[in-house]
Amino acid sequence: MVGSPVSGPDAATLAALxxxxxxxxxxxxxxxxxxxxxxxxxxxxxxxxSAPGTAGVRQFIATDQEGGMVQIMNGPGFSDIPAAVVQGALDPGQLRADAKLWGNELAHAGVNVNFAPSLDTVPGADFAPANAPIGHFGREYGYTPADVSAHGVAFAQGMADAGVAPAVKHFPGLGRVSANTDTTSGVTDGITVRNGPFIAPFRDAVRAGVRWMMISNASYPSIDPGEIAPFSSIIMRGMVRDDLGFTGIIVSDDICDAVQLSFAAPSDRAADFIAAGGTMALCTNQNILPQLSQGILARQAADQAFAAVVDAAALKVLEVKAESGLLSAG
Incomplete structure (x- = not known):
């Protein structure tokens, strides 16, 4: 998945496509x-x-429309969506109805995937200001897994009711870190464990039928001391697939501009993500994307086992596109 300015694709985005x-x-x-x-x-x-090579397979068009400070699309026809911490004070039934309205607005604009809700549990209001990626921006639905689950799943269901696929994030959670993986390296959560309470909102979302899950870029040494989350087969295959029984698309957080991944060559990032069990690599920097693509193709040509993993990931995307009505009749 390549980034494009919401104002319109530039030459690099068009080249990627x-x-x-x-x-x-x-x-x-x-x-x-x-x-x-x-x-x-x-x-x-x-x-x-319609260009050669696409075979009429239509695109997933995604954006970030959580609400509050994380709302890419605004203006006539788009609601001013409150931050998740405000949404968390609503009755879940009302929130689901509101999210359907917000989803209908996205659908009217042609967007079919929303990278929301954030199911990260910030463990308390006192810690929230120090939690740079989530609490600092009011992106949390509450301070217990039960509150996050009740309201986050309601938001996800409302989006799905509007025909927009919600992508729950950022598994296994960014609520316990201090730094932001977008702007800082070495971001680590030493609290979260494989079967701990903070996993519950994600499990509930899977049971509710979500088909997209975004992986955090942080490190979780109590789960996998050897790899950060987007390169961890323990997290993606062991937890997301086996523990949660998730059968949809595992999408990365941005792996192009995130400072957390600066230790890895761009040509290795997407390939390592897919090799570890990921389905779709997200690169928000369209100028870097060719390096990711070339890295996948080079490894695919040299490694038959990896080629089979890439084929399985591509098939998974096509399966979910078929569910979403994005395959041509022919």
Missing amino acids: NEDHVGNVFLKGRSYAGTDVVAGVVASLQAQV
């Missing part, structure tokens, strides 16, 4: 132009599907 045959797009940045303008941008992206 037409030359590297990337099949999915993340709309990034901030727009105040409204639903009709965003719909035009999406139409310009969808027009690339």
Whole structure:
């Protein structure tokens, strides 16, 4: 999945779609132009599907529309969505209805995946300001796994009711870290364990039928002391697939610009993510994406076992696209 400015694809994004045959797009940045303008941008992206190599398979078009400070799309036709910490004070039934409305707005603009809700449990209001990625921005639904589950799952169900796939994140949770993986290296959660209480919201979301799960970029030494989460087969195969029974798309957080991944060569990042059990690598920096794509292709050509893993990941994406009505009739 390649990044594109929400104002419209640039040359690097178009090259990723037409030359590297990337099949999915993340709309990034901030727009105040409204639903009709965003719909035009999406139409310009969808027009690339006719290019050779796409076989008529339509794109997942994703964005971040959590609410509060994390709302990429604004303006006429888009609601001002409150932050998750405010949503957490609503009755879950009301939140589900509200999320359906917000999802309908995305659907009108042509967006079919929302990288939300965040099911990260911040362990207390006192710690929230020090929790750079979540609590600092009010992205938490509450301070217990039960509260996060009740309201986060309601948000996810509302999105699904509108025909927009929710992607729950950031497994196994960013609520206990201090630094932000986007801007800092060495971000570590030494608290979360494999079968601990903070996993519960994700388990409940899987039971509710979500088909997308985003993996955190942090390190979890009490789960896997050897690898950060996006390179951990223990986390993705052992926990997400085996423990939770999740059968959908495992998507990475951004692995191109995140400082947490600066130790790894871009040509290795997507390949290592897929090798460890990931399904779809997210690269929000369209200028770096060719290095990720080339890394996958080079390893695929040299390693038959890895090639089989790539094929399985591609098939999983196609299966979920079929469920979503994105495969051509032919």
